[in-house]
Amino acid sequence: MRTQVVIIGGGPSGLLLSQLLLKAGVETIVLERKTREYVLARIRAGILEQGMVNLLREADVADRLDREGFVHDGTLIASDNDTFRIDFAKSVGVPVVVYGQTEVTRDLYDAREATGGETVFEADDVCLHDVKSDAPYVTFRKDGRDQRIDCDYIAGCDGFHGVSRETIPKDVRQEFEKVYPFGWLGVLSETPPVDDELIYANSERGFALCSMRNANLSRYYVQCPLTDRVEDWSDDAFWEELKRRIPEKAADTLITGPTIEKSIAPLRSFVTEPMQWGRLFLCGDAAHIVPPTGAKGLNTAASDVHYLYHALKDHYLDNSDKGIETYSTRALARVWKAERFSWWMTNLLHRFPEQSGFDRRMQQADLAFLRDNEAAQQAMAENYVGLPY
Numbered sequence: 001m002r003t004q005v006v007i008i009g010g011g012p013s014g015l016l017l018s019q020l021l022l023k024a025g026v027e028t029i030v031l032e033r034k035t036r037e038y039v040l041a042r043i044r045a046g047i048l049e050q051g052m053v054n055l056l057r058e059a060d061v062a063d064r065l066d067r068e069g070f071v072h073d074g075t076l077i078a079s080d081n082d083t084f085r086i087d088f089a090k091s092v093g094v095p096v097v098v099y100g101q102t103e104v105t106r107d108l109y110d111a112r113e114a115t116g117g118e119t120v121f122e123a124d125d126v127c128l129h130d131v132k133s134d135a136p137y138v139t140f141r142k143d144g145r146d147q148r149i150d151c152d153y154i155a156g157c158d159g160f161h162g163v164s165r166e167t168i169p170k171d172v173r174q175e176f177e178k179v180y181p182f183g184w185l186g187v188l189s190e191t192p193p194v195d196d197e198l199i200y201a202n203s204e205r206g207f208a209l210c211s212m213r214n215a216n217l218s219r220y221y222v223q224c225p226l227t228d229r230v231e232d233w234s235d236d237a238f239w240e241e242l243k244r245r246i247p248e249k250a251a252d253t254l255i256t257g258p259t260i261e262k263s264i265a266p267l268r269s270f271v272t273e274p275m276q277w278g279r280l281f282l283c284g285d286a287a288h289i290v291p292p293t294g295a296k297g298l299n300t301a302a303s304d305v306h307y308l309y310h311a312l313k314d315h316y317l318d319n320s321d322k323g324i325e326t327y328s329t330r331a332l333a334r335v336w337k338a339e340r341f342s343w344w345m346t347n348l349l350h351r352f353p354e355q356s357g358f359d360r361r362m363q364q365a366d367l368a369f370l371r372d373n374e375a376a377q378q379a380m381a382e383n384y385v386g387l388p389y
């Protein structure tokens with residue numbers, strides 16, 4: 001087999017890149033390790049920056065998003081019983097859209113199938129070869145049969161546990177990591193959201209977040225020790241803990257119900273440099289991870305896709321390789337700003353086990369400054385809605 005770009009990974013990064021390239025007339029084959037059903041069963045975050053929305057529109061994959069997404073012009077921040085609002089409209093004039101990543105991925109798969117894009121599911125033992133040459137290729141096994149795809153370029157969109165990042169030699173790669181001393185216990189419930197906007201809460205008992213997917217599907221999180229297991233948390237225990245951490249008014253009006261999903265996720269910040277090696281380009285979680293606090297995971301994958309899509313389009317359509325040569329530098333410049341914001345928001349809103357009295361006062365001063373200072377609110381709003389590509 002031969003194609004122009006092999007995309008490893010059929011998550012949001014790989015699918016969005018493939019759709020954009022297909023529209024530009026660039027041939028791709030997506031190799032996904034799991035089944036479509038498995039990929040679509042993953043529950044992930046649900047905040048889209050305008051940049052991501054624009055890319056989905058450019059890929060002709062935004063019709064359902066435009067119909068069903070919730071446009072949010074602000075978010076609430078609560079600290080103990082003091083709640084204030086970050087007004088995106090007033091501060092930056094740009095909203096975010098609340099629309100589940102699972103739905104984004106579903107829409108991308110539907111579009112790929114409708115446009116005849118080739119996706120190989122259950123592709124085993126994917127290996128990258130000769131990425132430093134002008135003739136890279138990928139091998140994999142499907143239904144017990146070894147296969148090979150020759151190509152011009154490889155996009156490593158295979159997430160944190162994929163094979164692409166490891167293809168870059170250890171002595172070339174520089175990895176930066178911070179592991180946080182707590183996790184997020186998250187639930188989905190078929191109940192109406194507790195508020196029209198998200199509530200990020202820093203309480204004496206720890207962080208909590210009230211989010212949503214639609215008018216009758218809510219997403220809630222509480223910070224929990226890394227030693228906790230999902231089976232330690234009954235629904236009742238979760239709802240009682242959430243009520244202790246969110247503002248009284250929200251706790252009094254919260255509509256609880258049976259959870260339809262419950263999981264614990266660890267929090268980590270991670271970046272690998274460079275994001276390209278020869279004709280291999282890393283994109284999304286394959287190159288970086290953020291703690292979910294700032295909802296930057298999918299949105300930073302989107303900016304990588306933006307840079308890589310334009311680089312490859314310029315190569316094939318305009319015979320210009322400037323984008324290809326500068327992809328890693330350009331992508332990393334925005335990645336590190338998203339990492340900083342996610343780290344800052346995580347430190348602002350969580351209780352750290354070793355937190356000293358002084359650290360707690362610093363956190364309270366940070367929150368008070370954000371509450372009282374327009375410039376601080378503008379800075380947060382600009383980062384939250386998404387810095388420019």
Ligand code: APR
Nearest residue numbers: 009010011012013032033126158159162163284285297298
């Ligand atoms: N071969 C083929 N496919 C692979 C391999 C492999 N060796 N390893 C992983 N994959 C697939 C996974 O099954 C997954 O479907 O690559 C895909 C990677 O998707 P994601 O992990 O979702 O990463 P990405 O597409 O970059 O999306 C980033 O997902 O994890 C969230 O918070 C993150 O919202 C962010 C978004």
Ligand code: PHB
Nearest residue numbers: 045046211292293294295
């Ligand atoms: C979510 O809805 O899952 C969500 C929203 C905002 C975040 C993180 C997760 O910061």
